[in-house]
Amino acid sequence: MKHDIEGGRSLSIRVRSLAITCLRALDNWIFGEIDAFAGVLGWEIDRSRPFTRRYRSPQFDALQRCGLCRGAGWTGRDDHVCGLCGGDGRIARLNAGASREK
Ligand SMILES: [Zn+2]
Structure with a gap:
């Protein structure tokens, strides 16, 4: 019984980890080119929230x-x-x- 509970948690952690990895990949795919352009210009990039960016020129x-x-x-x-x-x-x-x- 204990093994089943730990197995369920482990599966839950794996699913969450996979979901987070997929969301980060999607976020990077959406903003990757814009972030690179902002980096070339020397702008500051605030990535504090997923799927949200704030760009600021110093x-x-x-x-x-x-x-x-x-x-x-x-x-x-x-x-x-x-x-x-x-x-x-x-x-x-x-x-x-x-x-x-x-
Ligand atoms: Zn004035």
Whole structure:
């Protein structure tokens, strides 16, 4: 009797393992080419959930929200284009060591 219970668990574990392996293979088949392209571009890939990807360029780390227009791209009631960011709503971060080196 004990042998049957252990055999059932073993079969259950094998079926789950096979299902997980198949799902991972399907996930890699679906996203493999896109992941490779993102890798070539140097993008970060978040694979925290199966069949879901989040791609992010690390170049966005060099940007921050414009403090003058608060990211809107315009200022004032007449919707003037922000003079600091030029309407992008983002500005480049200053490199802390750059001003000292020059
Ligand atoms: Zn601005």
